[in-house]
Amino acid sequence: MAFPRDDLPTPALVLDVAALDRNIVAMASFAAERGVALRPHAKTHKSAEIARRQIAAGAVGICCAKLAEAEALAAEGIGDIHLTSPVVTPGGIARLRALAGRIKLSVVVDHPDNARALAGCGATLFVDVDPGVHRTGVISPKAAAGLAKAIGAIGGVQFYCGSEQHIQSATDRHAALAAKTEYLRNVLDAIRAAGIDVPVVTGGGTGSFAIDAELGVLTELQVGSYIFLDREYGDCELRGPAFEPSLFVDASVISANTPDMVTIDAGLKAFATDSGVPVITAGADGHFVFMGDEQGAVMGKELPALAARITLMPPHCDPTVNLYDRYALVEGDTVTGFWPVTARGRST
């Protein structure tokens, strides 16, 4: 079913599978060499096929951000999932219980009330520790120890430093993560001093994994974006293995009436807008500007003609993938197939 990439209806989410596979192998090799477990975050790709490839390369399982994401991937055969957000509503807890009957499931907890509500739910409970961003997690070593005691046997501790992932300088990022990790050591000491074993310490991301491995406290890495990269991570000085951009959006020129500017068929519904603008990687020498829900402009000199193709790298991969129902798989200028975005929109 291979066909020319230029025949793809646009805007299209395009995946260079060879580059994806190289990224998957590079991270798996890194984790194996450092003796740290790999549990990639599926909120990035929401794809059962990519999760299967990550597990085949050595990952112990995957992370999901939301229960519905986990339900969708479990239905496609993914059998070991860690939920990185608390599940607190009565309806959510009933669904969690049902899912824990079907797969190996763990979930984070950050409040004793929630720990009580989850007693006997069948999922392993992790203590979620707030690294200081105040999104989720307990906010002191004492609270962590208290929650761990309330739970009894914990699966481990989660510590995700979201704010540090995109510090552009590797030196500054290392310093920030070293300080956070010092705090994590205090948290783990407090939990262990309360007589509770901590089998797993899970966390980390594409901006921090190499530093986390060097600091040696995390036992499991939750990296997500390394499979695709994006403009935002491209702006960061990453350490560890080199990853390649594998995720793009192909668009077409739909209007070319103004000097030094053409309009393409990709706008606010084709790219997440939380992290700036996409970068043009092929088809034009210029920069992108959002032009509303359905269109963008490319500004530059010697721009392509009406109906020509342009390829762009998304500014932020996770919420961009969530806009599309499928990945178009490409080898150069050929489309070789499609993968569904299995858990697209599964945010509950």
Place this chain on the structure above:
Amino acid sequence: MAFPRDDLPTPALVLDVAALDRNIVAMASFAAERGVALRPHAKTHKSAEIARRQIAAGAVGICCAKLAEAEALAAEGIGDIHLTSPVVTPGGIARLRALAGRIKLSVVVDHPDNARALAGCGATLFVDVDPGVHRTGVISPKAAAGLAKAIGAIGGVQFYCGSEQHIQSATDRHAALAAKTEYLRNVLDAIRAAGIDVPVVTGGGTGSFAIDAELGVLTELQVGSYIFLDREYGDCELRGPAFEPSLFVDASVISANTPDMVTIDAGLKAFATDSGVPVITAGADGHFVFMGDEQGAVMGKELPALAARITLMPPHCDPTVNLYDRYALVEGDTVTGFWPVTARGRST
């Protein structure tokens, strides 16, 4: 199948159908009174059911931004669609031809090459006129007349003033639109002077329709957001009939460990981020801050407890709707059913 709104898995896109219906009727009545045709833009709602209600209330048909959106709504029985963006690729033109064999279809054109490529395609062609934003459209009265002559019999002219829709002061918005409409008159004069009839002049939006009706040049209104409103239009001093917010997102508190702050399960994948932040309309007295892909924070005093519900009004309705697979229909605290977002993600 009615059930309590608190049992809805969150984040949920919630639609107050009674308010929606009042908005639909108010705009239809306004258009009928002013003797202007109504062709609402379905890029806002992407819903066959809402399109059917708009047509039942008096709309002559709908607008779609993209061919795939029109294909999805045509498959659900919508029989009269105007495409507001040019269709220029060979694959797109083949699909346009097929769709024109099934429904009454029109499409905008802004280049003679595209007009030639569309000859005999079965869709009525409109001359798209650039109001100065340079997104799409011909850029002078002379170019408009030349394109109209190249086409021959045109369906009409499209003139959409996107940049003026959200000018907050009604007086300033009126002045800006009056100036643009003066230019439109020159364009129409040039086309008519070339011997070409202009049966329809289509354009306008929720920020401009009352002014457009008063200025008296548009014969057809392409309003979209009036059915839902959103925070962005709520910030504008709108004229004409009063519309009510009908579209919300329900979310749940998932973490409450920090003073004066709770975390909810709605973030970058639950709201479009191009137009600021959502406004909290029920469940908490505070303001919203994005906290990443999956979460947001509510900052305030006397905040709700873990698992409590919060209702928010989206900052920008169109791209927010495009994140969800369904509308949950509510009457107060009861969910009465669901409608699919028929054309969600249909951006090609």
